[in-house]
Amino acid sequence: MQGNTFGRMFRVTTCGESYGIGEGSGLAVIVDGVPPGMVLTDEMIQKDMDKRRPGQGKLDSPRKETDQVHIFAGVGQDGVTTGAPVGMIVYNVDTQKVHIDQYYEYKDLIRPGHAEYTFFLKYGEAADWCGAGRASGRETVGRVAAGALAKLILAREKVEVIAYSVECMGIQAREMTFDEAKKNYRKNEINCPDLEAADEMIKKVMEIKEEGDTAGGVIKLIIHNIPAGLGEPVFDKFSAMLSHAIMSIGAVKGIELGAGFKCGKMKGSDFNDHPYLEGGKVKFRTNNSGGVLGGITNGEDIEVRVAIKPTPTVSVEQPSIDMNKMKEEKLSPITRRDPTLLGRIYAVIEAMAAITTVDALFMDRGWEGMSKLDKKWTDLKRK
Numbered sequence: 001m002q003g004n005t006f007g008r009m010f011r012v013t014t015c016g017e018s019y020g021i022g023e024g025s026g027l028a029v030i031v032d033g034v035p036p037g038m039v040l041t042d043e044m045i046q047k048d049m050d051k052r053r054p055g056q057g058k059l060d061s062p063r064k065e066t067d068q069v070h071i072f073a074g075v076g077q078d079g080v081t082t083g084a085p086v087g088m089i090v091y092n093v094d095t096q097k098v099h100i101d102q103y104y105e106y107k108d109l110i111r112p113g114h115a116e117y118t119f120f121l122k123y124g125e126a127a128d129w130c131g132a133g134r135a136s137g138r139e140t141v142g143r144v145a146a147g148a149l150a151k152l153i154l155a156r157e158k159v160e161v162i163a164y165s166v167e168c169m170g171i172q173a174r175e176m177t178f179d180e181a182k183k184n185y186r187k188n189e190i191n192c193p194d195l196e197a198a199d200e201m202i203k204k205v206m207e208i209k210e211e212g213d214t215a216g217g218v219i220k221l222i223i224h225n226i227p228a229g230l231g232e233p234v235f236d237k238f239s240a241m242l243s244h245a246i247m248s249i250g251a252v253k254g255i256e257l258g259a260g261f262k263c264g265k266m267k268g269s270d271f272n273d274h275p276y277l278e279g280g281k282v283k284f285r286t287n288n289s290g291g292v293l294g295g296i297t298n299g300e301d302i303e304v305r306v307a308i309k310p311t312p313t314v315s316v317e318q319p320s321i322d323m324n325k326m327k328e329e330k331l332s333p334i335t336r337r338d339p340t341l342l343g344r345i346y347a348v349i350e351a352m353a354a355i356t357t358v359d360a361l362f363m364d365r366g367w368e369g370m371s372k373l374d375k376k377w378t379d380l381k382r383k
């Protein structure tokens with residue numbers, strides 16, 4: 001299985017499964033490209049781990065994972081990063097036999113909406129049948145740890161990343177500014193800063209949970225105060241890097257930047273963001289472009305909406321196929337799951353956005369250095 005590393009200059013590699021080898025199994029991440037001299041402790045990373053952790057409320061999977069992160073490499077005796085790759089690990093602590101037995105019982109059955117079928121096609125009998133292996137939501141533990149580290153680097157540049165729920169089962173939060181959203185960030189289980197809409201959303205999810213079903217939704221991501229100039233045309237446009245990062249998260253079914261799919265109803269004169277001058281700086285009156293022009297950040301906030309599908313595991317009976325017997329079956333799995341992913345997946349979206357921004361920042365700084373070298377070259381040639 002390839003594709004476990006993301007990033008060019010700030011490189012994040014993850015490994016680990018939901019259950020893996022059972023006793024002693026865990027999830028690890030190696031982050032290469034961390035600047036030396038940063039104070040880094042387990043507690044600084046843990047704050048973000050706790051946003052993603054299951055078992056905290058009625059909208060979460062009841063799996064009781066503590067997700068305690070331990071930094072095991074890249075930090076010296078003084079508690080600062082040395083410039084070496086940073087290694088972090090989280091052990092699985094709630095891998096109960098009763099659930100392993102359930103996964104074994106269903107191991108040959110396609111779970112509609114989940115990844116068993118395609119993993120079986122690609123990896124055959126060796127595919128991890130317990131807890132979905134690398135297709136489990138637990139795979140994102142390492143991403144969140146690396147994202148927390150990326151956020152510490154971004155804080156030095158005064159860049160902030162937040163994501164929150166804006167829609168669930170057709171209930172929509174009202175539009176709000178970054179400051180308004182930040183004020184009510186993580187004030188409820190579904191992390192919707194419109195508190196009235198949040199109550200409605202939670203009520204709806206609980207009704208759906210009673211039916212043994214799950215709910216989808218939309219998350220908004222804002223990268224605030226991002227510098228202009230990030231993104232490398234043509235294949236590493238900032239928008240392309242960010243889409244890659246976010247679409248790599250399980251259960252993400254769509255991403256739109258700025259006005260996104262509203263483009264289908266817009267004229268050019270409505271869409272175009274009009275520039276104006278403020279204190280000698282170029283600003284834009286609207287942000288339909290979502291903060292990116294020609295693949296390069298324009299200094300406005302990055303504004304993105306992400307479509308999250310309903311959690312695939314449901315208790316409602318659904319058609320399935322036994323892949324060993326090649327026989328049509330019915331399936332109503334009883335394993336643990338979140339009735340909606342909205343209350344946890346935002347932490348993973350923030351993490352991937354932070355990792356992407358640091359990577360783009362480092363690529364841009366590299367380009368700055370290279371352009372200075374170029375100038376030396378042209379000066380030499382003119383002499």
Ligand SMILES: Cc1cc2nc3c(=O)[nH]c(=O)nc-3n(C[C@H](O)[C@H](O)[C@H](O)COP(=O)(O)O)c2cc1C
Pocket residue numbers: 061113114115135136137138140249250251252309311312313336337338341344345348
């Ligand atoms: C944080 C997180 C938690 C998840 N929890 C569950 C879960 O409890 N049950 C489940 O069926 N899917 C869960 N998923 C979704 C599956 O991982 C995902 O739908 C599956 O891998 C199939 O991939 P796809 O939806 O991208 O096609 C979770 C995903 C994330 C990111």
